[in-house]
Every structure is written in structure tokens, then in C-alpha cells.
Amino acid sequence: MSCGFGSGVLGLLFGCSWHSCRQFYRLPAMTPNIDSRAALVATPRVSRLGEDALLFLFTATGTSTPPLPLQQRLWAVTTELEARREEMGLLEIVPGMGNLLLRLTASNAHQIQTRIDVLTSRVLNFWNNPETASSSALNTAEQLRHTITIPVTYGGEAGPDLQTVSAHTGLSAETIIERHSAGLYRVFCLGFLPGFAYLGGLDPALAIPRRATPRLSIPAGSVAIGGSQTAVYPSATPGGWHIIGRTDTTLFDAARQRPALLLPGDTVRFVATGSTT
Amino acid sequence: MIEISRCGALTTIQDIGRHGLRHLGISQSGALDPIALQQANLLLGNAPGAAVLEISFGPLALRFEQDCAVAMSGSSFAASHSTPDAAFETRLLPGHAAIIRSGETLTVSKPLVPGARCYLAFAGGIDVPMVMGSRSTDLNAGFGGLQGRALQAGDLLPTGPSSQHQVESGKGIRPLSPSHILRALPGPDYESFTTDSQILFWSQPWRISHQSNRMGLRLNGSALQLEAPRELCSAGVLPGDVQVPPDGLPIVLANDAQTIGGYPRIANVIRADLWQLAHVPPGTSVYFVPVALEEAIAAKERQERYLQRLSEYSQRSFT
Structure with a gap:
């Protein structure tokens, strides 16, 4: 899928050096289509998850990666709620793919229904009227985003499945590396493992169904493709994605002030540091 | 210091868990039964959310190199303590605090009635480092607790400071009966x-x-x-x-x-x-x-009131 990034963003990124694995740039103020209401669903669906939590679905089911403008609006709502976490008594604020899970703090069960009602109307209000949110949450949300470059060793021992992906896609290993590292990815949300980022923006030509038999362990730092998504594994885990490379970048460190390297809204770019195809 | 001399399949260090971090992909962890966690801690005058052992399978044997008050809660497991040369063993009753003397070994063997997990609290709480606001073991991510893993024989459990001389033996809390x-x-x-x-x-x-x-x-x-x-x-x-x-x-x-x-x-x-x-x-x-x-x-409210009463009872006992 294409995430529809403006050429301004691409130009900015191509102009920078790749030597540091963690560089922060402000995205230009003119972010793509951020206010195009056309791409947004008319009425979000709100479900109760137990007595103290809500699930807001902002996108129709059936699409694994929501349109970027929709997800950008979701990040803006998230930023707004983060700023009011205490005031609104929010315990968890978890953006998903085109959806948002909110859980209230446990205290004062007898007030829970009132708090849920207030929360529901405020979230829908933020969603429908992002310009009324404090200090233009949409722009603030965008300006907080970082661009992070992740150096990757593709193929060989670091990427044992590169040849499999090559056989499936009909592309040479060199072309796969070129296309994967040419991509500009956005972190849609985190989950699955601490610091695991769901990335949007994989070249559709690189898509490949998951392995029939999952590996017992995918090493930490593995860069992999599963279905139409690509990801970096912050820690070792069993999994069925195809490993095409590895990075030494630490994606999650519980002792770090910012434990997760990648946060929703961040832009990610992979750069080939060498490959043994 | 308390040494684990024998350890069943899955004993972990847990407290109230990690909250407010799910957006980073961080699971809650923590005691599966937070009521039992609080009961055991309050019997000892600990903070209600202090770190305890969650025991899934016996047997677990702990050798004490210091006097330490303990309390067991959750599913009822058979447990007893004694010195190696003692003629008899002293039962540790679920829901009751007891002081284990230096040199004694405490053994938690198996559930008395079909049940899955019990909790063992120590006066002062288990003092492992806090990781992201909690001492709970995150087994999947491999952090928290003791090196992010289940305990094994040879591990040492550090405990925090406590006022355990105030622990009264024989004072108890009736465990809640889980239903199916x-x-x-x-x-x-x-x-x-x-x-x-x-x-x-x-x-x-x-x-x-x-x-x-x-x-x-x-x-x-x-x-x-x-x-x-x-x-x-x-x-x-x-x-x-x-x-x-x-x-x-x-x-x-x-x-x-x-x-x-x-x-x-x-x-x-x-x-x-x-x-x-x-x-x-x-x-x-x-x-x-x-x-x-x-x-x-309403059920959640009743549970909150129960925990509030438990906490007030504990404060009266320990102040």
C-alpha cells in the first residue's frame, strides 16, 4: 500500500545523512491531506470493553492498514488525551490500527458510568472537531513525530529468508533490498511485544504470506516481512514472519528514559549497511 | 536473605503489575489474583501492592537466613516450616501470618483443594529493582522480577525493611472462595x-x-x-x-x-x-x-469496599 507521503517529506529525508541511527527531524507543517474529511468514516463505532473501558473504531473492518490521514487524526486525538490523562482519569490510552482503546482508572466504581459518558462525548468531539482541540492538537501531534533511521544488514545469516522472499516475489535479492530500504514507513501503533511497531508503507511487491510453520525463535533485531507488513523485532520471540535482515539498533530498553525507540506517528527508514546475498 | 532451595515449574515475583504502558506494547503482568496479593501483604503490614511470590506448582522450599514474617493467600496449598533436625513441622495456615525463624525451611507443597495459584508474602516485600514502575516479572519480555524469569533453585530473595515484630501470629483473613x-x-x-x-x-x-x-x-x-x-x-x-x-x-x-x-x-x-x-x-x-x-x-464497588475494610483493619493492627 502507499501511504501517500508528500514529496516535501521525501525531499527532506533524502537530503539527510544516514550515519546516525537515531535522528530527529520535524516534519514540514504541510503534512499530507491531514484535513481531508473525505477519507474519514462518518460515524465512529463505540463499544464497551467491560465496565471501565471503551473501544472506538474509526475505520470500517476489513482493511489491515487504515488510510494515513485517518490514523493521523487518531494520533492527534491520542495526543490530546495524553495531555488530559489525569484530568480525565485515564489509565490506558492505546491507539490501534484505525481504533483506540481507553481504560479508566479503577477508583470510584460508582462514578464509572458518568465518567464513561463524559469520555465518550469528549473523544467524539475531538475526533469530529480537531481544530477545537487545545493548541491545534493536529499540528502539535505532527510536530512531535521523529524520523528514525535503522541500519540493516540484509541477507545471509542476518536474513535467512531473503531467498524465500526472492523466490516468492520473483524479484532478485538486490531488488528486494533496494525496495525495502527505499520505503518510507510510518509507525501506526505499538503492540505485540514491548516496543514492537506496526509499520505502514511496505512496497506491495514485497508482500509474502507468513511461513506455514512459525520459527520457534526470531532473534532480537530481526527485520521481517509478514503479509503486507514489515517490522523489526525488539526482542526474541516465536513467529511466522520472513526474516530478511537484522539491525543492531536497540528498539526497546526498559531502563531508557524513552524505552520504546519508535512511537506512533514516527517515520522509519531502513538503510542497508552491507549485505551478504 | 531467603534462599530458594527447591522450586517447582512456575514461581514468579509479582506485584500489582504495570499500568498505563499498554500503548508501548507493555503487558500488565502482576499477580493474577490481586485480592490475594493485597490480603497477604496487609496481614504483614506491607503496602498492599508489595511484591510477593506467585506459586503455580509446588513444591517450593525456602531456606531462611533471617527471621521473617510471612503470609500465604490465594488457593490453599499445604505448607509447613521446620529446622532440619526438628522432630515436627509447623503448619503455615493460608490467610494467617507466621514468623519463620532463621535456619528454618518453609515448604509449600501442593494444593489442599483443587486450585491453581497461591501467594506468599514476606514482611517488607520482595525487594527486587523496580522496572517501569513495578517489580512484576514480565516473562514474555524478560524483565522485572528476578532477571525477568521464573525462579529456580539457588536464587536469593532480598526483602525490604519491615516492622515485623508487630506481626501477631494467629490473626487471619478468611480467603475468598473462587467459583467456576x-x-x-x-x-x-x-x-x-x-x-x-x-x-x-x-x-x-x-x-x-x-x-x-x-x-x-x-x-x-x-x-x-x-x-x-x-x-x-x-x-x-x-x-x-x-x-x-x-x-x-x-x-x-x-x-x-x-x-x-x-x-x-x-x-x-x-x-x-x-x-x-x-x-x-x-x-x-x-x-x-x-x-x-x-x-x-455494583460488584466492583463491593470489591472496593471489601479491600478498603481490609486496609483499615490492617492499619489498626499495625499502628
């Missing part, structure tokens, strides 16, 4: 299931699979069916969510569950009943019972 009935609210995807499956979900006994763990209880029974196949976007999930993967057999998510999932959710176990997930052993069955939202909230 889990009250639940219809989940966000309830209507996507066939009417037959909706009825089946509430009516059939669901047998707990042996593949259950701290991530979730896997249930066996007649498979549930959706009206039509659905592709859901990945979305945040919570402990208590009842997910139904394509095989139609539900999974009740527990504390170590991942933060995001993509399976339809037929129901959510009410918060006041989540502690019972700790005490339904594999091979036994559970039933789901639908309740009104008001009843779920």
Missing part, C-alpha cells in the same frame, strides 16, 4: 456470532485447557461460529477479554496477554471476577453468566 462462574458482559463483536453460538457461549461448560498460562485461559468445548468471516483491524485488548480465534475456541486473556489483538471478542469478564482466573485449574470447567452493566459496576 465468571460473570461477563457482551463484547464488542458479540453480535457478529450466530445466535446459536451466542446461546452456546453462555450455556455450555468450558473446560480449561492444559495450554493455559498467565497469558490466557484456553477453553475447550463446542466451537463458536461467526455469522460471516470477519477481518478485524489490530486493536488494543485487555485482561478479561474473551477472544475467539478462527478455531472457534475462546481464550480468556489474562495479565500477561499481548496488548494488541485481532480476533473477535464475544465477551468481557467483569473486573470484579478477574481474580478468579488465577484459581481455575486446567481440566476443570467454567461457565460464563451474562450480567447487566449495573451489576458489574
Whole structure:
């Protein structure tokens, strides 16, 4: 899928050096289509998850990666709620793919229904009227985003499945590396493992169904493709994605002030540091 | 210092868990039965959320190199303590504090009645480093507790400072009786299931699979069916969510569950009943019972009042 990034963003990124694995740039103020209401669903669906939590679905089911403008609006709502976490008594604020899970703090069960009602109307209000949110949450949300470059060793021992992906896609290993590292990815949300980022923006030509038999362990730092998504594994885990490379970048460190390297809204770019195809 | 001299399959250090971090992919962890956690701690004058041992299987043997008050709660396990040359062993009663003397070994063997987990608290709490606001072991991510793993023989447990001379032997808290009935609210995807499956979900006994763990209880029974196949976007999930993967057999998510999932959710176990997930052993069955939202909230209120009374009782005892 294409995430529809403006050429301004691409130009900015191509102009920078790749030597540091963690560089922060402000995205230009003119972010793509951020206010195009056309791409947004008319009425979000709100479900109760137990007595103290809500699930807001902002996108129709059936699409694994929501349109970027929709997800950008979701990040803006998230930023707004983060700023009011205490005031609104929010315990968890978890953006998903085109959806948002909110859980209230446990205290004062007898007030829970009132708090849920207030929360529901405020979230829908933020969603429908992002310009009324404090200090233009949409722009603030965008300006907080970082661009992070992740150096990757593709193929060989670091990427044992590169040849499999090559056989499936009909592309040479060199072309796969070129296309994967040419991509500009956005972190849609985190989950699955601490610091695991769901990335949007994989070249559709690189898509490949998951392995029939999952590996017992995918090493930490593995860069992999599963279905139409690509990801970096912050820690070792069993999994069925195809490993095409590895990075030494630490994606999650519980002792770090910012434990997760990648946060929703961040832009990610992979750069080939060498490959043994 | 307390040394683990023998350790069953799964004993971990847990406290109240990590909250407010699910957006980073960090699971809750923490004691599966937070009520038992608080009971054991309050018997010792600890902070209610101090770190304790969660014991899934015996036997567990602990050698004490210092006097230390302990309290056991949760499912009733047989436990006793003695010195190596003693003529008899002293029983450690569930829900009662006792002082274990330096040189004694405390052995927690097996459940007295079918049950799955018990909790063992130490005066002062287990003093391992805090990781992201909690001492709980995150087994999947490999941090918290002791090196992010289950305990094993040879491990040493440091305890924090305490006022254990105030612990009165013989003073107890009656453990709550877990039931095999889990009250639940219809989940966000309830209507996507066939009417037959909706009825089946509430009516059939669901047998707990042996593949259950701290991530979730896997249930066996007649498979549930959706009206039509659905592709859901990945979305945040919570402990208590009842997910139904394509095989139609539900999974009740527990504390170590991942933060995001993509399976339809037929129901959510009410918060006041989540502690019972700790005490339904594999091979036994559970039933789901639908309740009104008001009843779920009222049950949570009653639980809060119970914990409040427990805390007041503890404060009177230890001040």
C-alpha cells in the first residue's frame, strides 16, 4: 500500500545523512491531506470493553492498514488525551490500527458510568472537531513525530529468508533490498511485544504470506516481512514472519528514559549497511 | 536473605503489575489474583501492592537466613516450616501470618483443594529493582522480577525493611472462595456470532485447557461460529477479554496477554471476577453468566469496599 507521503517529506529525508541511527527531524507543517474529511468514516463505532473501558473504531473492518490521514487524526486525538490523562482519569490510552482503546482508572466504581459518558462525548468531539482541540492538537501531534533511521544488514545469516522472499516475489535479492530500504514507513501503533511497531508503507511487491510453520525463535533485531507488513523485532520471540535482515539498533530498553525507540506517528527508514546475498 | 532451595515449574515475583504502558506494547503482568496479593501483604503490614511470590506448582522450599514474617493467600496449598533436625513441622495456615525463624525451611507443597495459584508474602516485600514502575516479572519480555524469569533453585530473595515484630501470629483473613462462574458482559463483536453460538457461549461448560498460562485461559468445548468471516483491524485488548480465534475456541486473556489483538471478542469478564482466573485449574470447567452493566459496576464497588475494610483493619493492627 502507499501511504501517500508528500514529496516535501521525501525531499527532506533524502537530503539527510544516514550515519546516525537515531535522528530527529520535524516534519514540514504541510503534512499530507491531514484535513481531508473525505477519507474519514462518518460515524465512529463505540463499544464497551467491560465496565471501565471503551473501544472506538474509526475505520470500517476489513482493511489491515487504515488510510494515513485517518490514523493521523487518531494520533492527534491520542495526543490530546495524553495531555488530559489525569484530568480525565485515564489509565490506558492505546491507539490501534484505525481504533483506540481507553481504560479508566479503577477508583470510584460508582462514578464509572458518568465518567464513561463524559469520555465518550469528549473523544467524539475531538475526533469530529480537531481544530477545537487545545493548541491545534493536529499540528502539535505532527510536530512531535521523529524520523528514525535503522541500519540493516540484509541477507545471509542476518536474513535467512531473503531467498524465500526472492523466490516468492520473483524479484532478485538486490531488488528486494533496494525496495525495502527505499520505503518510507510510518509507525501506526505499538503492540505485540514491548516496543514492537506496526509499520505502514511496505512496497506491495514485497508482500509474502507468513511461513506455514512459525520459527520457534526470531532473534532480537530481526527485520521481517509478514503479509503486507514489515517490522523489526525488539526482542526474541516465536513467529511466522520472513526474516530478511537484522539491525543492531536497540528498539526497546526498559531502563531508557524513552524505552520504546519508535512511537506512533514516527517515520522509519531502513538503510542497508552491507549485505551478504 | 531467603534462599530458594527447591522450586517447582512456575514461581514468579509479582506485584500489582504495570499500568498505563499498554500503548508501548507493555503487558500488565502482576499477580493474577490481586485480592490475594493485597490480603497477604496487609496481614504483614506491607503496602498492599508489595511484591510477593506467585506459586503455580509446588513444591517450593525456602531456606531462611533471617527471621521473617510471612503470609500465604490465594488457593490453599499445604505448607509447613521446620529446622532440619526438628522432630515436627509447623503448619503455615493460608490467610494467617507466621514468623519463620532463621535456619528454618518453609515448604509449600501442593494444593489442599483443587486450585491453581497461591501467594506468599514476606514482611517488607520482595525487594527486587523496580522496572517501569513495578517489580512484576514480565516473562514474555524478560524483565522485572528476578532477571525477568521464573525462579529456580539457588536464587536469593532480598526483602525490604519491615516492622515485623508487630506481626501477631494467629490473626487471619478468611480467603475468598473462587467459583467456576465468571460473570461477563457482551463484547464488542458479540453480535457478529450466530445466535446459536451466542446461546452456546453462555450455556455450555468450558473446560480449561492444559495450554493455559498467565497469558490466557484456553477453553475447550463446542466451537463458536461467526455469522460471516470477519477481518478485524489490530486493536488494543485487555485482561478479561474473551477472544475467539478462527478455531472457534475462546481464550480468556489474562495479565500477561499481548496488548494488541485481532480476533473477535464475544465477551468481557467483569473486573470484579478477574481474580478468579488465577484459581481455575486446567481440566476443570467454567461457565460464563451474562450480567447487566449495573451489576458489574455494583460488584466492583463491593470489591472496593471489601479491600478498603481490609486496609483499615490492617492499619489498626499495625499502628
